[in-house]
Amino acid sequence: MRIILPGGSGQVGRILARHFHSKGHTVIVFSRSPRATPWRMIMWDGRKPGAWVAELEQADLCINLSGRSVNCRYTTENRQAIEESRVLSTRLLNQVMPSLKQPPRLWVNASTATIYRHAPDRAMDEASGELGGNEPGAPDTWNFSIEVAKRWEEAFFATPTPRTRKIAIRSALTLSPERGGVFDVLLGLVRRSLGGTQGPGTQYVSWIHEADFVKATELLIAREDFSGIINLASPNPLPNREFMRTLRDAWGIRIGLPIPRWMVDIGAFALQTESELVLKSRRVVPGRLLASGFKFQFPDWPGAASELVARWRGSAVAGSEAIV
Helix, strand or coil: CEEEEECCCCHHHHHHHHHHHHCCCEEEEEECCCCCCCCEEEECCCCCCCCCHHHHCCCCEEEECCCCCCCCCCCHHHHHHHHHHHHHHHHHHHHHHHHCCCCCCEEEEEEEHHHECCCCCCCECCCCCCECCCCCCCCHHHHHHHHHHHHHHHHHHCCCCCCCEEEEEEECEEECCCCCCHHHHHHHHHHCCCCCCECCCCCEECEEEHHHHHHHHHHHHHCCCCCEEEEECCCCCEEHHHHHHHHHHHHCCCCCCCECHHHHHHHHHHCCCCCHHHHCCCCECCHHHHHCCCCCCCCCHHHHHHHHHHHHHHHHHHHHHHHC
16 A cells, blocks of 8 residues: 555654554655655645645555644643644645545544543543533633644544545554653653552543554554544543553552642643643543454553553663663
């Protein structure tokens, strides 16, 4: 296959690019800062057409992952960059697709599980999940994230593409042992004995192992009957308290300093990020994947955590040996 990954230079993009490249597919990444990789990278700014348009011609698949990282403070400038990087790039692709003689047969666009409301009470699937927005007591930052997610999906589905099937993936935290990723950050807290309960601990964590993210993506490609909204998440989200305890067990450490909400807020400010990433309850389940018979390789967090820790340790050892 010929696979195009706009915005594919981030963690999830690298996971997909490595997988498809290893399978012998032609992978082309559109990026604002191209660099040397085993696959081709082409410059694009996500705002206007350029030489990259020709690369979409006769492509089999487009997976748009464009979006400025939300791991930042939600200042006015950052809010604008977060929204525009998602909405404008999606609108641009909708503008370009009709001009192609042979457009991709499938266009998968990133979205986020954050679009659902704060959900400590029940699971949210595609059919019965409740979108968030202006819930009583919800911080302004939570409402901002939800509104961006809504505008992102609206921009994606606003323009019909009769020759291209469309899927928006509402992804949970995608976990891999890669340095700098979400799992690396969480494990870093555990390694420093700071991996205790964060906030109340009752808020749910939705997650998906990278192997299942890739496997699910392969299913979406193969199943022509799939279109619209798809949740990409493990079928077993769990409360933060259990999530962190399991990660401590996987690492082999009993002590984890609990971090009350006020400390989470202070820590987020110090790290120039937002406490929403830890405190909002995301209880998302993959209803459509499960209904299709999809079998997760890592459906439960204990098995996933153990596997990720083992690979993290292996890569750390390999890195040390390379330095020596």
